[in-house]
């Protein structure tokens with residue numbers, strides 16, 4: 291979309307551009323709106339923050355400002371979809387997936403309505419506002435709902451694709467986006483298919499399975515590990531549901547050690563989804579994620595460090611999981627250690 | 628606590644405004660507009676109306692205050708610090724990592740808060756619960772709850788409003804900061820909730836109106852509220868978002884934007900001085 295050519299160039303020259311995935315949503319929905327009159331958008335007093343404001347300007351008739359009433363908004367979207375529209379509901383992840391959870395579950399997902407739900411300011415990306423506005427639980431609470439696809443794109447370019455692909459699917463989709471900028475690591479030409487994990491590199495010693503912003507951090511970690519002679523593959527698990535079992539099992543078989551990395555609680559999140567796939571397969575797994583704590587106010591980089599979401603944390607987890615792989619006898623252990 | 632007189636309360640409101648500007652500048656994030664519109668409400672409550680003892684925050688007979696519009700907490704923290712709950716210097720930690728002064732009120736971090744808020748529409752329900760609990764314990768304490776006018780979009784506010792009148796909670800007083808603005812613009816354009824007076828009345832509340840920047844008028848409303856039996860009271864406080872700083876007044880953009888250094892200095896000068904007293 292916007293800046294596309296420029297981005298590609300930046301990637302090719304090795305100078306990685308940083309953009310926010312929420313901005314990708316904002317740009318993609320305008321492109322969709324131009325092509326398809328069924329696209330409508332709703333927000334709950336957060337049009338600028340979620341970047342749906344561009345669509346609102348371009349298509350005022352197809353934009354609905356609902357005020358600060360997320361539950362109402364979710365069901366209005368369900369109603370709009372009942373008349374053949376394709377509604378995109380945009381607010382902070384804590385409010386779209388959290389405040390309006392039961393509306394999403396019953397009115398949207400149970401009825402299999404064609405509603406696309408945007409969860410913005412996810413993870414710790416809303417640094418200053420603190421725990422009330424951060425969302426570290428949305429992957430857990432969305433992926434348990436039948437019919438709902440859950441996508442956590444890794445960068446701007448992938449988010450554009452996710453939004454466009456989501457519009458082509460009949461049924462509910464949840465897309466998790468971020469407030470802050472993150473490196474653009476995929477290209478226009480990178481293949482994107484909902485449900486197919488993207489294998490960035492095949493490892494020898496371990497596989498890092500990550501989603502969202504953690505994919506770029508995992509790539510950095512893998513790069514540094516290489517210098518130590520450790521070869522860790524990186525898999526971008528952008529679709530948490532339906533999950534790509536084949537790619538996960540393959541990685542387990544090829545490398546015999548798995549590290550999961552997500553900007554989310556380790557309980558119930560992407561890592562847990564991976565563990566569900568690996569149940570019954572004897573492979574050691576280390577989880578990088580938030581360890582059963584609420585977020586807090588702070589600058590995003592500080593928080594990423596405080597909550598153990600840096601490339602150092604991933605490198606440490608890779609070393610740890612390799613140790614366990616080589617020990618073979620994997621005793622019961624506590625994930626908090 | 629000694630109850631301050633009108634002139635002193637006006638001074639306190641000014642102090643609160645200056646603290647808010649400094650805190651949001653220092654953190655480079657936070658909410659100014661809605662904290663400035665509530666400055667006189669905070670000063671009236673913390674330095675006159677509330678029956679409380681900042682040195683004994685767990686005193687059982689204290690009046691309770693719930694900030695339902697949690698984003699205005701820079702103003703709340705200032706009022707708390709200046710009334711003696713904690714050192715004024717702690718205001719410097721606002722929104723910084725490991726601070727007790729979270730971006731939105733967190734009771735787990737700052738136990739003298741009655742509730743963790745920030746997710747709009749929830750505070751009034753918590754206040755209803757507190758009012759019910761106090762009544763069960765035969766305590767005379769009153770519950771005050773400050774909500775935003777945009778916040779009234781939330782259906783839960785009206786669920787709480789029904790419950791409060793259903794249970795005849797005359798120990799509950801809600802203050803609505805009617806500054807006419809929310810994030811995306813004017814409340815009348817975003818989601819029109821007017822006529823508020825009729826709405827609250829039809830929900831079984833006694834409704835009072837006040838000029839939210841006139842201390843005398845605010846105190847009068849709080850006094851009148853105490854005289855009402857068998858019904859909860861809502862005070863509709865007419866305010867100006869960003870009040871006290873000319874270039875922030877009535878501007879939606881100043882809802883949640885940190886000032887630059889130059890803007891901070893200009894704001895402090897308008898509020899009476901340019902130097903940092905802290």
Ligand SMILES: Cc1ncc(C[n+]2csc(CCOP(=O)(O)OP(=O)(O)O)c2C)c(N)n1
Nearest residue numbers: 335661745746747775776777778808809810
């Ligand atoms: C449930 C919920 N939805 C959205 C938000 C984001 N938000 C924070 S402040 C705000 C506007 C509040 O407007 P108002 O209540 O009028 O407050 P004031 O004008 O006094 O600042 C919004 C939408 C939130 N905090 N909680």
Ligand SMILES: [Mg+2]
Nearest residue numbers: 776777806808
């Ligand atoms: Mg308002």
